[in-house]
């Protein structure tokens with residue numbers, strides 16, 4: 001068992017990755033961060049709980065980060081390459097909160113050496129585990145359905161205008177998953193009670209783009225959810241079971257559609 005992540009290993013071709021679920025921050029870092037950051041407002045709150053029952057039902061493997069994205073962002077290029085060149089983004093080791101306020105107390109930002117250490121201690125083990133699961137599932141089924149679970153506040157002027165659609169599907173503009181599978185997934189989103197976008201503001205982060213490799217039977221999809229549809233977006237970020245129970249069938253149908261598509265492929 002790792003201290004860096006939680007892994008629930010199961011037998012279907014579906015692999016759920018939850019890189020921003022963590023809330024732990026080592027004490028040596030926590031004492032250097034600004035007061036507003038201590039509430040971890042930019043966490044993908046309750047994302048493990050939201051998917052937990054359907055993952056079990058569908059025999060999906062679930063990899064969940066334990067440490068906060070404030071320590072290091074597991075969904076960023078380890079070399080610090082921007083996900084969206086020219087647009088406002090948070091870095092591998094963020095120095096600001098989503099609201100653009102400073103993450104660290106003055107002069108306490110990590111330097112190159114500390115970033116390198118965090119990459120080895122926190123980033124690498126998560127990605128080693130992810131790759132091991134991809135290889136295991138590929139060996140078992142001949143293909144992998146990687147679904148990267150995310151959620152974000154529905155209104156964030158720094159990153160996008162207005163209110164975010166509920167279901168934001170990202171495939172790196174079509175490079176990370178089979179287009180016919182995505183057409184079926186998008187049909188489910190269109191028929192759902194929720195608004196959606198495919199490769200809109202959120203096109204899939206590093207995990208989706210790096211591991212998605214349709215020619216090699218690895219199909220990766222990022223789902224960025226608007227948090228307003230299952231939780232309170234203000235402190236203390238309360239989970240709202242009644243809202244979540246309305247959203248979950250749509251998410252489960254999307255996962256089932258991916259599985260059904262996979263079963264019909266000649267591998």
Ligand SMILES: [Zn+2]
Nearest residue numbers: 020044150151
């Ligand atoms: Zn996220």
